[in-house]
Amino acid sequence: MTFDSVQYLIFLPLVLCSYFFLGYRAQNILLLGASLFFYGWWDWRFLPLIILSAVVDYGSALGIERSAGAAKKRWLLASVAVNLGVLGTFKYLGFFVDSTAAALAALGLSAHTPTLELVLPVGISFYTFQSMSYSIDVYRGRLKPERDFPTFLTYIAFFPQLVAGPIERAGHMLPQFKRKRTVSRAQLKEGIWNIAWGMFQKVVISDSVARFADAAFGREINGANFVVGTLAFGLQIYCDFNAYSLIARGSASLFGFELQWNFTRPYFSTSLREFWQRWPRS
Numbered sequence: 001m002t003f004d005s006v007q008y009l010i011f012l013p014l015v016l017c018s019y020f021f022l023g024y025r026a027q028n029i030l031l032l033g034a035s036l037f038f039y040g041w042w043d044w045r046f047l048p049l050i051i052l053s054a055v056v057d058y059g060s061a062l063g064i065e066r067s068a069g070a071a072k073k074r075w076l077l078a079s080v081a082v083n084l085g086v087l088g089t090f091k092y093l094g095f096f097v098d099s100t101a102a103a104l105a106a107l108g109l110s111a112h113t114p115t116l117e118l119v120l121p122v123g124i125s126f127y128t129f130q131s132m133s134y135s136i137d138v139y140r141g142r143l144k145p146e147r148d149f150p151t152f153l154t155y156i157a158f159f160p161q162l163v164a165g166p167i168e169r170a171g172h173m174l175p176q177f178k179r180k181r182t183v184s185r186a187q188l189k190e191g192i193w194n195i196a197w198g199m200f201q202k203v204v205i206s207d208s209v210a211r212f213a214d215a216a217f218g219r220e221i222n223g224a225n226f227v228v229g230t231l232a233f234g235l236q237i238y239c240d241f242n243a244y245s246l247i248a249r250g251s252a253s254l255f256g257f258e259l260q261w262n263f264t265r266p267y268f269s270t271s272l273r274e275f276w277q278r279w280p281r282s
Contacts, residue, residue: 001041003164003247004202011038012195016254024180028154031255035157039123042163046121049086054149054156056082057131061138061145072139079135087128090121123163131156134170143171151177160251164244166260173257181256194250202243210236 001007015034019027040047056079063075134152137143146152155173213232245261252259 001038003244003251004199007041012251012254019255020183027181027255028151028177031159032150032154032157035154035159035162038159039157039162042122046124049121049124050127050157051153053083053086053128053131054153057135057156058146058149058152060135062147064135064139065145076135076139079132083128083132087124090124126164126167127156127162130167133167137170143174146170146174158252158257160248160255160257161259164248166245166248168260172260176257183254183256187253187256191250191253194246194253198243198246198250201239201246206236206239206243209233209239 001011011034015030019030022030036047039050060075060079063078064072067075134146138145146155151174155168155170155177158168158173161168209232213229213236249259249261
C-alpha cells in the first residue's frame with residue numbers, strides 16, 4: 001500500500017486504535033507486526049530480505065563489540081558486503097548483464113545471456129543503508145549494540161519511514177523504542193495536520209501537475225512546451241517528495257515518535273551543494 005491510498009487511510013487508524021491500549025513493549029510488538037504487514041502488502045516474498053538485512057547487522061554489531069583489530073573490521077566488512085551485495089543484485093545486475101550483451105554484440109560477438117527480470121523491492125535502498133549505518137556506528141564507537149532483536153527489527157522495519165525515508169540513525173531512533181511513549185495533544189494535532197497537508201500535496205497538486213508535464217513533453221518540443229513541462233515536472237517531484245516526508249513524519253508523530261525532517265525547501269538553495277543537502281537525505 002502507499003501513503004496516498006485508501007488502504008493506508010484504513011490501516012493507520014486500525015493500528016492506532018490498538019496501540020494506545022498497550023504498554024510500550026507490547027506497542028513495539030504491534031508496530032513490528034504492522035510494519036511487516038505494511039511491507040508485505042507490496043509483495044510478501046521480499047519480507048525475508050528486510051529480515052536478512054536486520055539479522056546480518058544485528059549479528060555484525062555484536063561481533064564488532066566483542067572483537068578487536070582485524071577481526072573487528074571483518075565483521076564490518078561482512079555487514080557492508082551482504083547489504084551492498086543484495087542491493088546491487090536487485091538494482092544493477094540486470095543492467096550489467098544487458099550492457100555486457102550489447103557491448104559484445106557491437107563487437108560482432110554473439111552473447112546468449114539469461115533474461116533477468118528482477119523486481120526491485122520497495123524501499124530496499126532506505127532499509128539497507130539504515131541497517132548498515134547501524135553497524136558502522138557501532139564500529140566507530142558511537143553506540144552500543146542493541147541486544148533485543150525484535151526491537152532492532154522494529155527500528156529497521158518501522159513503517160512510517162520504511163519505503164520513503166528518511167534514513168534514521170540508530171542513535172536517534174532506538175532510544176525512542178526503548179522508553180514509554182505518550183502522545184500529547186500537540187503531537188496529535190501536528191501528526192494529523194502533516195498527514196492531511198501531505199495528502200493534499202500528493203493527490204491534488206502533484207498528481208494534477210503531472211498531467212501537464214506529461215502533455216508538454218509528449219508534444220513536439222519547442223520553447224513553450226519545454227518551459228511548461230520543466231516547471232510542471234519540478235513542481236510535481238517537489239510535492240511528491242515533500243508529501244511523503246510530511247506523511248511519514250505525521251504518521252510517526254501519532255505513535256509518539258519523532259522523525260528527522262529531511263526536506264528543507266531545496267528550491268531556495270543558492271548552490272548545487274546546498275541543494276543536495278536540502279533534498280531528502282539521511
